[in-house]
Amino acid sequence: MGYNPAVPIERPTQRPGRGESREIAELKRLREDHPEIASAIDLQIALIDLQRRVQARVPMPWVEADPEWLKRQHALGRPLLGFKDIPLDWTDLRLMFRQTADILRRFDTIADPDYAAIQVISRSGNALEPLVIKWYESAACRGTTDAASQHEEAAAVPGPSASDAVPPVDPDTLEQLLLLSMKPFLERCAEVVQQRTDFSTWTQAYCPLCGGEPEFSVITPAAERLLICSRCAGRWRFHPLACPFCGNTDRTQITSFASRDGRYRIYACNVCMRYLKAYDGRSATRPLMMAVDTVATLPLDAAAMQRGYRG
Numbered sequence: 243m244g245y246n247p248a249v250p251i252e253r254p255t256q257r258p259g260r261g262e263s264r265e266i267a268e269l270k271r272l273r274e275d276h277p278e279i280a281s282a283i284d285l286q287i288a289l290i291d292l293q294r295r296v297q298a299r300v301p302m303p304w305v306e307a308d309p310e311w312l313k314r315q316h317a318l319g320r321p322l323l324g325f326k327d328i329p330l331d332w333t334d335l336r337l338m339f340r341q342t343a344d345i346l347r348r349f350d351t352i353a354d355p356d357y358a359a360i361q362v363i364s365r366s367g368n369a370l371e372p373l374v375i376k377w378y379e380s381a382a383c384r385g386t387t388d389a390a391s392q393h394e395e396a397a398a399v400p401g402p403s404a405s406d407a408v409p410p411v412d413p414d415t416l417e418q419l420l421l422l423s424m425k426p427f428l429e430r431c432a433e434v435v436q437q438r439t440d441f442s443t444w445t446q447a448y449c450p451l452c453g454g455e456p457e458f459s460v461i462t463p464a465a466e467r468l469l470i471c472s473r474c475a476g477r478w479r480f481h482p483l484a485c486p487f488c489g490n491t492d493r494t495q496i497t498s499f500a501s502r503d504g505r506y507r508i509y510a511c512n513v514c515m516r517y518l519k520a521y522d523g524r525s526a527t528r529p530l531m532m533a534v535d536t537v538a539t540l541p542l543d544a545a546a547m548q549r550g551y552r553g
């Protein structure tokens with residue numbers, strides 16, 4: 243039996259060539275209602291446009307997972323996708339890296355020295371590759387599992403030599419840029435693999451596909467909770483209340499509050515002070531659309547941060 247979440251999740255980027263996508267229409271509607279976040283919405287539309295163009299060219303991934311092997315991997319908490327499984331085209335990745343930086347700059351969300359450093363990295367023949375692999379392998383879980391042998395290929399990649407030293411970039415900026423640049427490849431890969439793989443035996447708080455942290459969640463009509471990966475948008479069922487960042491299950495230590503329209507909720511943990519947003523599918527009129535809902539919840543992020551929590 244395949245994994246079949248009760249709440250369908252709109253997979254926006256898989257329909258290239260159909261004109262304006264539903265998510266862009268939703269974003270434009272959101273901009274009319276919330277002019278105060280118009281700039282964030284326009285940035286999102288520009289990013290979606292770039293991602294769709296590249297994603298249309300990403301080939302089908304070739305990942306075959308024997309169900310028994312997969313169950314053992316799940317028992318060990320090992321995510322399925324190794325770096326080599328991602329259908330990555332370095333020319334397209336370079337293009338994503340450069341053009342995403344251009345978009346961030348256009349919207350004043352990247353500092354000038356960082357932008358200059360990124361130009362150097364994207365023009366250098368071999369500066370980007372080790373950064374991407376390091377980023378992929380550094381997901382929350384990967385450093386702590388004993389799956390090192392699975393990832394020998396990463397260890398074998400040499401860091402940049404002194405002759406092509408990578409100029410320093412603010413770590414958060416670099417993280418965001420790599421995440422956005424890898425999105426078309428990782429999402430395409432996850433979308434295909436998720437359709438034919440059973441993740442129902444996965445109990446970890448990190449993504450069963452790529453090992454990434456959750457970025458969002460969905461409450462299903464049956465009051466189950468699905469977590470959505472920040473890197474590949476893969477989704478998996480998780481404890482309805484436990485904090486996915488520190489494992490706290492004491493509900494008196496979880497603060498929860500909803501947006502005014504009741505569409506979204508925040509679950510904030512008073513132990514590790516991190517929070518996760520949720521789309522409440524129990525009363526929803528449409529499926530979750532990550533590209534829309536992550537932006538529509540910016541005011542909720544602000545409210546959570548005001549109370550001292552971090553995302």
Ligand SMILES: [Zn+2]
Pocket residue numbers: 432449450451452453454471472473474475476
């Ligand atoms: Zn993932």
Ligand SMILES: [Zn+2]
Pocket residue numbers: 485486487488489490511512513514515516
């Ligand atoms: Zn916590």
